[in-house]
Amino acid sequence: NAGVTQTPKFRVLKTGQSMTLLCAQDMNHEYMYWYRQDPGMGLRLIHYSVGEGTTAKGEVPDGYNVSRLKKQNFLLGLESAAPSQTSVYFCASGPPGRRSTGNTIYFGEGSWLTVV
């Protein structure tokens, strides 16, 4: 019963280094998302994807890139990490919303990233 799995769970980066966060879901969901959460704040959407091969910008996309080469995976990349990107990152997935029933988005357990 994996659901949404994020790797790595913890990472410390030096300023200017690059890294990729991997999100994998085993529920065959079309939609996938990357959020970040800073202390005392709600989650903010970075990028999202409505299907394999598609990506779109969310609320705070600057400094991040994403790819969705396979339906089950959604990668979040930091090309040149900055201290302002120190945060907790959450991946999520869900089916398309239906007007008659709505839908449910499922979240991973988070990836703690510190940039020094």
Added chain:
Amino acid sequence: DAKTTQPTSMDCAEGRAANLPCNHSTISGNEYVYWYRQIHSQGPQYIIHGLKNNETNEMASLIITEDRKSSTLILPHATLRDTAVYYCIVYTGTASKLTFGTGTRLQVTL
């Protein structure tokens, strides 16, 4: 998507019902009301959602006013494990993008 307003924090005694209010006065006809919660710094957990009618599941009940401008999440018998931040979110389902506010921090006490 419509904006929501929630109290910053609430307390509830263990075993009592926790009633968490949410105002969404600008909600449109096709927007659902969703509730998620976040325990400590874990990933948000889905609780319940509704459009017009009241809804109940194994976790909670959702009461939506007739004009749909506000709703209340009810945890019928709160336990210490229900201590969390509760988010009320309204969205249409277009790309299903959730917009999180700062939520209500519910503290359940003995």
